[in-house]
Amino acid sequence: MRIVIVEDEIxxxxxxxxxxxxxxxxxxxxxxxxxxxxxxxxxxxxKPDLIITDxxxxxxxxxxxxxxMRENGYSCNVxxxxxxxxxxxxxxxxxxxxxxxxxxxIILEDFIRALxxxxxxxxxxxxxxxxxxxTLHSLRAVYRTALDGVELDCDVQVYLRSTYGIDAEGxxxxxxxxxxxxxxxxxxxxxxxxxxxxCELNGDRARxxxxxxxxxxxxxxxxxxxxxxxxxxxxxxxxSFVVGYTQCQGINALRETERKVAERLxxxxxxxxxFQDMRRLPEDSDYSVxxxxxxxxxxxxxxxxxxxxxxxxxxxATFFDVAFSxxxxxxxxxxxxFYVRLLWAxxxxxxxxxxxxxxxxxxxxxxxxxxDAVTRTELFTARDxxxxxxxxxxxxxxxxxxxxVSRARAMIQEFYMSGITLEEISEKLCxxxxxxxxxxxxxxxxxxxxxxxxxxxxxxxxxLRTTALKIYEIAKRVGYTDSKYFARVFKAETGRMPCxxxxxx
Numbered sequence: 001m002r003i004v005i006v007e008d009e010i011x012x013x014x015x016x017x018x019x020x021x022x023x024x025x026x027x028x029x030x031x032x033x034x035x036x037x038x039x040x041x042x043x044x045x046x047k048p049d050l051i052i053t054d055x056x057x058x059x060x061x062x063x064x065x066x067x068x069m070r071e072n073g074y075s076c077n078v079x080x081x082x083x084x085x086x087x088x089x090x091x092x093x094x095x096x097x098x099x100x101x102x103x104x105x106i107i108l109e110d111f112i113r114a115l116x117x118x119x120x121x122x123x124x125x126x127x128x129x130x131x132x133x134x135t136l137h138s139l140r141a142v143y144r145t146a147l148d149g150v151e152l153d154c155d156v157q158v159y160l161r162s163t164y165g166i167d168a169e170g171x172x173x174x175x176x177x178x179x180x181x182x183x184x185x186x187x188x189x190x191x192x193x194x195x196x197x198x199c200e201l202n203g204d205r206a207r208x209x210x211x212x213x214x215x216x217x218x219x220x221x222x223x224x225x226x227x228x229x230x231x232x233x234x235x236x237x238x239x240s241f242v243v244g245y246t247q248c249q250g251i252n253a254l255r256e257t258e259r260k261v262a263e264r265l266x267x268x269x270x271x272x273x274x275f276q277d278m279r280r281l282p283e284d285s286d287y288s289v290x291x292x293x294x295x296x297x298x299x300x301x302x303x304x305x306x307x308x309x310x311x312x313x314x315x316x317a318t319f320f321d322v323a324f325s326x327x328x329x330x331x332x333x334x335x336x337x338f339y340v341r342l343l344w345a346x347x348x349x350x351x352x353x354x355x356x357x358x359x360x361x362x363x364x365x366x367x368x369x370x371x372d373a374v375t376r377t378e379l380f381t382a383r384d385x386x387x388x389x390x391x392x393x394x395x396x397x398x399x400x401x402x403x404x405v406s407r408a409r410a411m412i413q414e415f416y417m418s419g420i421t422l423e424e425i426s427e428k429l430c431x432x433x434x435x436x437x438x439x440x441x442x443x444x445x446x447x448x449x450x451x452x453x454x455x456x457x458x459x460x461x462x463x464l465r466t467t468a469l470k471i472y473e474i475a476k477r478v479g480y481t482d483s484k485y486f487a488r489v490f491k492a493e494t495g496r497m498p499c500x501x502x503x504x505x
Contacts, residue, residue: 001119004031004046006039006053006065007081016052016081016106023112024119036060040068043076049122050115051078066098077118081106103367139164140207142251143220147209149255160251166205166222168251173225175245176261177217177236178374183210187239191217194235198223218258225277232275242268242375246278266374269332272324288328292338292466293319294477298414300342301349305410309390312346316383324376339379340370343386349413350390357389404429405443408436416455419479422448456480457493464502471498 003020007013013032020027030046033039037059043051055062066078080101099121100114142160146152157168179187191208198206198221205222225247232243244265248257260278267281268274296319303311319342323335343366370382408425426436440448456478463474475486490498 001050001122002028002030002048003050003052004043004048005029006033006036006051006062008034008054008057019108019111020115023115036062036065040065043069044072044074047074049076050118051076052081053078054081077121079114079118143207144209146251146254147218147258151252164205165203170222171224171247171249172251172254173221173223173228173245173247174254174257174261175219175228175243176265177219177241177243178265180240180375180378183217187241190236190239194231195219197231197235220254229275229277241274243275244278266332268375269335269373269379270329272376282329286329287331290330290334290338292341293322297342297345300346302410302414304346304349305406305413307406309387313387336370336373340367343370343382346386355390404436404439408440412452412455416452417477417479453489454493457490460490460498461501464498474498
């Protein structure tokens with residue numbers, strides 16, 4: 001397999017080449033580039049089987065590079081490297097046909113799996129000319145070949161008509177059945193019963209397939225899907241399946257149709273419905289703009305610092321009420337991205353706050369679970385994983401030593417935007433400012449003013465990266481009434497003015 005890597009960090013480039021060589025010495029890297037412009041030229045010249053690329057790079061980002069590659073008439077398998085802050089870009093990359101995305105730092109097992117997937121697809125493409133009916137043997141093999149993206153020729157179309165009475169250019173329906181977790185034997189039996197019932201209705205024209213290591217079932221039928229939902233309700237009522245279904249014109253459109261259904265299966269998060277006709281889902285223009293609920297995050301983080309997990313759970317409930325609003329429906333991608341942002345903030349604070357088991361819950365686990373989620377239940381499970389981890393009590397000694405500072409930090413998290421002072425916090429805690437200052441420095445290693453200044457600058461960085469707010473608006477949001485003073489503080493902390501940081505974080 002011939003590979004091109006496009007990555008602006010030389011250590012990552014060298015690490016990927018070294019890892020790939022360990023996985024399979026026959027992999028050949030035919031070129032490397034450190035920016036999208038050079039990468040595009042390299043790809044068009046070398047025409048590799050696989051591209052491994054970063055997203056954010058100088059001159060041209062990875063998504064623009066892939067877009068221009070397609071516009072120049074070339075396409076191949078792509079693995080995208082991404083960081084947490086680039087998750088939304090990774091989702092766009094999937095829409096461009098990217099087969100895998102890997103979270104930095106790269107985990108060897110994930111890298112091996114991604115390379116194996118790419119190699120399998122490359123081999124399929126190389127043997128794609130073997131599609132004569134004599135090599136297909138059955139309707140299942142024909143459907144399977146179409147799902148793999150191999151275009152079926154005239155001989156196969158004649159075979160379908162003569163053997164099964166199927167018009168290869170006619171209407172086909174496709175349903176993806178997603179169980180949420182591994183498919184149980186009872187659910188597999190229910191899916192086969194659904195296939196049997198469709199065969200009874202339309203002749204022997206429906207077939208069932210397992211995709212993605214048994215995480216999804218695909219049901220294909222040579223008929224339209226009108227009237228399918230009553231049958232789904234009858235046969236799959238006692239299962240956990242979420243089903244997305246639609247129809248397409250012609251058997252050669254099945255691969256693209258399967259991709260589109262898989263891409264929008266998570267609309268169940270927005271609609272709250274288990275069975276969804278993809279033809280009737282909201283258009284992009286029907287969704288409301290989802291503004292990140294910073295106030296909920298602030299209250300949730302304050303609850304975490306105050307060791308008040310009951311309040312933390314209530315803030316999760318408030319987040320879900322906003323996210324799942326029936327009056328103002330939001331894109332499932334936006335819901336998941338903002339949910340990841342909230343979980344990330346809470347997990348980071350939990351580690352800093354000293355919850356004993358916070359470090360056992362890996363951020364990668366939470367990120368992947370949420371971004372791959374198709375159902376609301378999966379989002380709730382991520383919340384439960386975090387809450388369960390936090391419920392392990394802090395020891396009495398730790399609690400006594402850190403209670404004052406933890407309560408102070410909770411107040412800072414909740415009120416930093418209003419410019420709360422050390423004196424105001426000490427008054428609320430019924431202690432002297434001098435004692436609070438001493439304990440704060442003892443617990444954190446820094447003084448109060450440094451702590452709150454760093455917090456405000458970090459919040460400002462986040463707003464500069466993720467919003468289009470004006471500089472003076474950001475200054476006000478993080479507790480500075482004078483935008484010029486805010487700019488001086490920001491530059492002292494980061495070495496750059498806010499406008500410079502926004503243009504190149």
